[in-house]
Amino acid sequence: MPACCPEPLILPPDEGASGAGGLDRWVREVEPGRSRLEALVPGVHCAACITRIEDSLRAFPAVISARVNLSTRRVVVEWLSGKAAPEDLVAAIASLGYEVRPWLPAAEADAQRSEGRALLTALAVAGFAAANIMLLSVSVWSGAEGATRDLFHWISALIALPAVAFAGRPFFASASRALSRGHLNMDVPISLAVILATAMSLYETMQSGADAYFDAAVTLLFFLLVGRYLDHMMRARARSAVTGLLALNATGATVIDALGARSFVPAGQLRPGMEILIAAGERIAADGAVVDGTSDVDRAALTGEPLPEVVKPGSDVHAGTLNLSGPLKVRVGAAGDDTLMADIVRMMEAAEAGRGRYVTLAERMARAYAPSVHILAGLTFLGWLLITGDGHAAVLAAISVLIITCPCALGLAVPAVQVVASGVLFRRGILLKDGTALERLAGIDRVVFDKTGTLTRGTPSLIPPVAAATRDLELALGLAQRSRHVLARKLAAWATGRGIVAAAFDSVDERPGEGLEGKIQGARIRLGSRAFCGVDADAGDDDSERSEVWLARDRKPILRFAFADEARNDAAAVVAIFADAGMQPEIMSGDREAPVAALAARLGIKAFRSGWLPAAKATYVEALEEGGHHVLMVGDGINDAPALGAAHVSMAPASGADIGQAAADLVFTGENLSPVVLAWRLAKAAERVIRQNFGLAIAYNLVAVPIAISGHASPLIAAIAMSSSSLLVTANALRLRLLAPREARP
Amino acid sequence: MNVLVYLIPAALLLGGIGLAAFVWSLRSGQYDDLDGAAMRILDDESDKAPPPPRPTSTTTPKA
Numbered sequence: 118m119p120a121c122c123p124e125p126l127i128l129p130p131d132e133g134a135s136g137a138g139g140l141d142r143w144v145r146e147v148e149p150g151r152s153r154l155e156a157l158v159p160g161v162h163c164a165a166c167i168t169r170i171e172d173s174l175r176a177f178p179a180v181i182s183a184r185v186n187l188s189t190r191r192v193v194v195e196w197l198s199g200k201a202a203p204e205d206l207v208a209a210i211a212s213l214g215y216e217v218r219p220w221l222p223a224a225e226a227d228a229q230r231s232e233g234r235a236l237l238t239a240l241a242v243a244g245f246a247a248a249n250i251m252l253l254s255v256s257v258w259s260g261a262e263g264a265t266r267d268l269f270h271w272i273s274a275l276i277a278l279p280a281v282a283f284a285g286r287p288f289f290a291s292a293s294r295a296l297s298r299g300h301l302n303m304d305v306p307i308s309l310a311v312i313l314a315t316a317m318s319l320y321e322t323m324q325s326g327a328d329a330y331f332d333a334a335v336t337l338l339f340f341l342l343v344g345r346y347l348d349h350m351m352r353a354r355a356r357s358a359v360t361g362l363l364a365l366n367a368t369g370a371t372v373i374d375a376l377g378a379r380s381f382v383p384a385g386q387l388r389p390g391m392e393i394l395i396a397a398g399e400r401i402a403a404d405g406a407v408v409d410g411t412s413d414v415d416r417a418a419l420t421g422e423p424l425p426e427v428v429k430p431g432s433d434v435h436a437g438t439l440n441l442s443g444p445l446k447v448r449v450g451a452a453g454d455d456t457l458m459a460d461i462v463r464m465m466e467a468a469e470a471g472r473g474r475y476v477t478l479a480e481r482m483a484r485a486y487a488p489s490v491h492i493l494a495g496l497t498f499l500g501w502l503l504i505t506g507d508g509h510a511a512v513l514a515a516i517s518v519l520i521i522t523c524p525c526a527l528g529l530a531v532p533a534v535q536v537v538a539s540g541v542l543f544r545r546g547i548l549l550k551d552g553t554a555l556e557r558l559a560g561i562d563r564v565v566f567d568k569t570g571t572l573t574r575g576t577p578s579l580i581p582p583v584a585a586a587t588r589d590l591e592l593a594l595g596l597a598q599r600s601r602h603v604l605a606r607k608l609a610a611w612a613t614g615r616g617i618v619a620a621a622f623d624s625v626d627e628r629p630g631e632g633l634e635g636k637i638q639g640a641r642i643r644l645g646s647r648a649f650c651g652v653d654a655d656a657g658d659d660d661s662e663r664s665e666v667w668l669a670r671d672r673k674p675i676l677r678f679a680f681a682d683e684a685r686n687d688a689a690a691v692v693a694i695f696a697d698a699g700m701q702p703e704i705m706s707g708d709r710e711a712p713v714a715a716l717a718a719r720l721g722i723k724a725f726r727s728g729w730l731p732a733a734k735a736t737y738v739e740a741l742e743e744g745g746h747h748v749l750m751v752g753d754g755i756n757d758a759p760a761l762g763a764a765h766v767s768m769a770p771a772s773g774a775d776i777g778q779a780a781a782d783l784v785f786t787g788e789n790l791s792p793v794v795l796a797w798r799l800a801k802a803a804e805r806v807i808r809q810n811f812g813l814a815i816a817y818n819l820v821a822v823p824i825a826i827s828g829h830a831s832p833l834i835a836a837i838a839m840s841s842s843s844l845l846v847t848a849n850a851l852r853l854r855l856l857a858p859r860e861a862r863p
Numbered sequence: 864m865n866v867l868v869y870l871i872p873a874a875l876l877l878g879g880i881g882l883a884a885f886v887w888s889l890r891s892g893q894y895d896d897l898d899g900a901a902m903r904i905l906d907d908e909s910d911k912a913p914p915p916p917r918p919t920s921t922t923t924p925k926a
Contacts, residue, residue: 164905187899237889245882249875265867272871 144203151181152198156207159190160215173209177201229353236346239284243339246280247332251836254332258833270322270329277331281315284338287345301487303524309491310519311337317516328513333520333835340525340843347532351539351552370395370402373446384436387452395445398601400437403452407432412443412629413602424577424664425602427630437755441601443629461731464759477553478807479531486524494518497826510828517830521821526842530810533850538803541854546786547796548771554782556807557766558800560747564695565738565764567752568706568713572688572720572790575753575772577604577664577680579611587617589676593668595620596633596644604666605633605644608678632666643669650674684716691790692720700749705734707756735759751793752781768793799853806853810846817842 147153161170167185170192174183179200185192194206210217253269261269285308292304311334318329370393372382379394384402387393392408395401401414413425416438425441428434434447436456453459494515501511539549549555566572594612597605598619612619622635622642632645643650650669668676695702704725706713713727726737734752738760741748750757750764753772761767761780769781778784785792821838824830830838888894 164902167899167902168906185899186896187902188896234889238886241882241885241889245878249878252874253871268867276875 146198147195150198151195152203153193153195154203154206155191155193156210156217157190158185158192158210158215158217161185161187161190161192166215169213170210170215173213174206177206177209180206233346233349233353236287236342236349239287240339240342240346242280243284243335243342246276246284247335247339249276250332250335254329254832254836257329266327267322267325270318270331273329273331274319274322277315277335278319280335281311281338284335284342285311288338288341301484301491303483303487303528306487306490306519307337307341307523307528310334310516310523313516314520317512328832330516330520330832330835333832333839336836336839337520337523337525340839341523341528344528344532347529347536348552351532351535351549384453387449389449389451391449391452393447393449395440395447397440397442397444400439401434401445401447402436403447403449404433404435404456405447405450407434407445408448409446410444410629412445413441415439415441415603424604429630441629442627458755461755461758464731464735467759477531477556478811479527482527482811483524486527490519490522490524493522493822493826500826501828514826514828517828517835518822518825520835521825521830521838522818523839524814525839526810526814526817526846529843530814530846530850531807533847534803534807534810534853537850537853538799541799542783542796545792545795546771547792548784548786549782550784551782554766555800555803557747557782558749558797559804561749561765561797562700563741563746563748564700564702565705565741565748565750565752565760566692566702566722567750567754567757568704568708568716569682570753570772571751571757571770572692572704572716573682573684574788575682575770577607577682579607580679580681581611582676582678585676588620589668590615590617591620592635592637592642592670593644593676593678594618595622595637596625596635596642599625599635600627600633604664604678604680607680608666641671643667643672652677684720685788685790687789687791689720691794692722694794696721705729705737705752705760707731707734707754731756731759735763738763749793749797768796803853806849810849813845813849814842817845 145153158170161167167187170185171183174180174192174194177196179196181195181197183192183194192210196206207217250273253273257266257269288304288307288311291302292308295302295305314330314334314337318331318334321327321329370382370384370387371379372387373379373392373394382391382393387403393403393405397412407428407430409430411427411429414428414434415425416435428445433450434440434445435458436452437458451457497518498511498515501514502508505511535552535555538555539552542549569575590612594609594617597609597612600606620637622637625633625635627633628645628649630646631649632643634641634643634645636642644666647665647667650667651672652667652669652674664680666678666680667674668678692702701724702722704713704717704722706725706727707729708727710727713725717723717725726733729737734757738748738750742763742765747765750761750767751769752761752767753770757769758780761769766783767781768783768785769778771778771784771786783796785796817838821830821834824834
């Protein structure tokens with residue numbers, strides 16, 4: 118097994134993705150007796166992962182097929198209905214150490230996939246037709262005459278007519294949609310040019326004429342379909358980054374009724390006043406107050422803060438948070454759409470709606486382009502009619518203007534750049550979720566950072582204790598191994614990494630909110646909070662901002678482990694780059710003032726805000742936007758989600774809360790903050806290339822249009838001009854790939 | 864020039880076969896997992912003959 122793959126682990130039964138049952142709603146019966154489950158496995162990344170997962174599933178006798186798709190990080194498993202439980206299948210994958218999220222392909226995703234296939238089929242048909250017609254056209258251009266030319270024209274017509282009817286559908290449909298709403302879009306001149314060119318060529322062929330533009334019409338479709346497919350690929354890649362991110366909300370909870378009977382109720386059917394049981398390791402399904410039990414609750418999904426909070430009877434808990442150490446009985450206060458989580462989601466959606474629809478550069482171009490092309494063609498027709506009085510020549514000239522000006526290069530210019538740019542980002546672990554995000558990112562003039570989890574790592578790291586006896590570390594590891602508390606896990610990971618062997622305890626008892634107590638050779642060893650280990654309240658208080666864990670023997674403290682949430686390695690460098698660019702970086706945090714101020718000072722940030730609620734963050738970003746600024750918001754928690762939605766463009770680390778990633782335009786992976794700079798620089802480079810491409814397309818039109826208006830655009834000239842301009846913009850877009858390594862350097 | 868009567872249909876037929884092959888491969892999902900296909904060649908297991916297909920629902924549907 119390669120070292121890169123996750124270690125197999127023995128999971129507590131409640132820590133898989135299954136939650137408490139309820140997997141049935143993810144299962145589809147594809148045909149009688151054959152059930153299918155699709156699941157997202159984000160951790161799969163190599164050949165060994167594929168084999169391990171597929172083998173673990175095929176080990177079930179009832180499983181008919183199991184297939185991992187590495188491109189989409191999904192696994193599809195089919196089995197004989199009723200002969201295997203979906204929970205067991207998911208648990209089998211989870212026990213290999215992979216995170217599994219059941220996933221139901223949305224109707225939308227299916228539609229998108231079939232759209233992609235339809236585009237590719239159209240592209241193949243157009244390519245086939247273009248190649249064959251071009252072959253015939255070349256013979257005509259090189260001097261075929263008389264009956265041979267007519268024959269070639271007729272064969273071209275036979276190929277072109279069905280090809281145009283089939284491959285042109287995406288454009289015709291979009292053009293007719295736009296026209297029926299009274300708009301003009303890029304597809305209207307495209308459709309007109311293709312249809313008119315085909316019709317005119319057919320007429321010429323029937324009249325045994327010299328010029329047929331079948332090759333131009335079909336080649337045009339081919340190039341435009343390439344652009345269309347690139348655009349589709351871009352959006353599909355963006356969509357797959359988001360799909361399923363929100364799949365793992367708590368699916369339900371165990372409800373205890375007045376008689377003490379227990380039943381599982383989906384989250385949507387929980388009502389205020391019900392009492393629910395939440396086992397350790399389970400996600401809480403509703404807002405409410407603790408009635409019974411003590412535990413640590415991981416609120417990271419909601420606040421982004423890594424340290425669990427101790428809850429006891431009377432404490433409030435919120436939907437979406439994770440119960441870590443002890444069972445809780447909670448009286449539901451709010452469920453479904455009334456929870457704090459749902460509130461924040463609504464706030465985020467409102468903020469996103471307020472951002473309005475961004476009008477891309479290409480759309481702005483198209484709005485000016487379509488009418489001017491039509492006016493130009495109309496004027497050409499009138500001019501020829503007035504000057505020569507020859508209706509046939511006038512129609513020919515007008516149509517050749519339409520063909521020549523057809524926005525072939527324009528249609529390719531943007532999608533090609535976006536696909537190249539998103540590919541470069543993807544290889545560096547940055548997911549682009551929205552095609553327009555790059556363009557927006559290039560235009561920012563302010564940067565706002567969240568603190569915990571964005572500028573800092575978001576997880577506390579252990580400051581190695583000086584002069585610790587190996588025996589003490591063995592004891593600490595023996596206890597820490599048994600807990601899910603984040604500090605205990607960090608401690609265990611550190612000690613294991615140092616080659617410490619865990620001490621074998623006779624018994625270990627976890628006291629939620631306090632720590633762990635174990636018995637070994639008659640001694641009582643404790644690992645936990647200050648009070649739990651009998652430490653005076655103010656001993657060793659030199660750095661009270663830090664989290665700590667104590668080790669005590671028979672209530673006498675012997676060792677202190679301190680933890681700090683360190684800034685990411687390159688946070689200061691990244692902040693400095695943005696500051697140098699005049700972006701006035703700021704920190705906006707929900708944390709207390711002291712740690713925020715300390716971090717701001719260390720990173721050289723002048724402006725910071727602390728103790729801010731989600732709504733305040735969003736309002737502040739909106740105010741900046743209204744003040745004419747374009748804000749880049751970088752944040753991770755759910756509390757940042759409204760601000761992420763409100764900003765001009767937003768980025769989130771992949772380690773953050775799912776909902777933060779759903780709200781952000783770009784998601785970056787890894788330990789460093791430098792992807793933010795990389796994405797920004799690449800966005801600016803992409804913007805430059807897009808503008809160059811527009812420049813090239815316009816320059817081409819300036820040369821070609823006068824030729825067309827003067828009636829000299831023969832089929833040969835049209836073919837050469839169109840192909841060369843398309844190839845030129847594509848080649849220019851590919852240059853971005855060479856540019857990228859240079860831009861990537863921080 | 865009479866040879867064109869054979870050559871052009873032959874060219875179109877060959878091109879058409881290529882097109883049909885592409886459309887078939889697209890429909891049958893050959894392009895669904897390009898990354899996975901690149902990785903699967905590293906898997907020794909798949910060099911061996913595939914296990915005989917397990918009985919599916921077609922054997923005895925008990926509906």
